Amino acid sequence: MGESKLLGPESVRGANEAIAWIRARRIASQDRQKSYGDPKRSYIEFSVGDYVFLIVSPMKGVRRFKKKRKLNPRFVGLFEILERIGQVAYRLALQPALFGVHNVFHASMLRKYVSDSSHVLSYETLSL
Known part of the structure; x- marks a missing residue:
């Protein structure tokens, strides 16, 4: 039918590097979106009896x-x-x-x- 490839250490290392790069880009994007949204957000507090x-x-x-x-x-x-x-x-x-x-x-x-x-x-x- 076909040959199965075994995953070598270099392919696992390449996959881990790709995952780390994706995570870093996702965190940077989240931080950027948060910096846009935070100035518009207001925190409301009430006290008992209001x-x-x-x-x-x-x-x-x-x-x-x-x-x-x-x-x-x-x-x-x-x-x-x-x-x-x-x-x-x-x-x-x-x-x-x-x-x-x-x-x-x-x-x-x-x-x-x-x-x-x-x-x-x-x-x-x-x-x-």
Whole structure:
């Protein structure tokens, strides 16, 4: 049928050199991509007791939060942070209506609530 070649030490050495070259190029490429992405990345930290909004993706909003409208909100509720779990996860105090939703979320899914008294509207009573 055919002859089988035995691998000699020079072919094994050549393969190992090729693998080392590929690894070095891959690491250089990863480092270059990381240097491009790091300046754009921001690390968000919250403390216990802060109030946050929860970012909702369109499909998850329909399934979990019962939001099914044409102009769907991007954020849901105003929730208090109960505790920090690990470096980037937080446990939220959810409303009883959201009993089917897990209460631990990644920091990228949260948006900090900044209290501002200017957004509160005062109204005057009208006498008819």
